[in-house]
Amino acid sequence: MTRVALIAHDDEKPEMIDLVREYEDVLSPFDLVGTGTTGKRIMEETALDIERKQSGPLGGDTQIGAEVADDRMDAIVFLRDPLTAQPHEPDISALLRICDVHDVPMATTRTSAEYVLDGLAADGSE
């Protein structure tokens, strides 16, 4: 099954909720994973079921990176806050790097996320 991770920094959580609402039909057949607070918010505000990892600062990005390293992840939507320093920046950089290593698509903005999700939807309908 297609496995997708959803992650958003605090300032980007409203954008993530808006995105997943728009793409709820695309996302609902997928196996969805999220960092702690992002996953909680998505489940509160949509009908999607999310496997929740730790919150990002407590290791959630690292847990998702481990799945990438194990070739278990098909795509990641990570709406990052580009204007706020994060205490767990090394974990975020490591996640970006391991996605590059394993050629796992990671979208970090609304528009790139729409391209990735449109692509997954098109793959699923072939």
Ligand SMILES: O=C(CO)COP(=O)(O)O
């Ligand atoms: O910090 C995050 C990603 O780096 C996101 O974590 P939360 O979803 O727990 O807020």
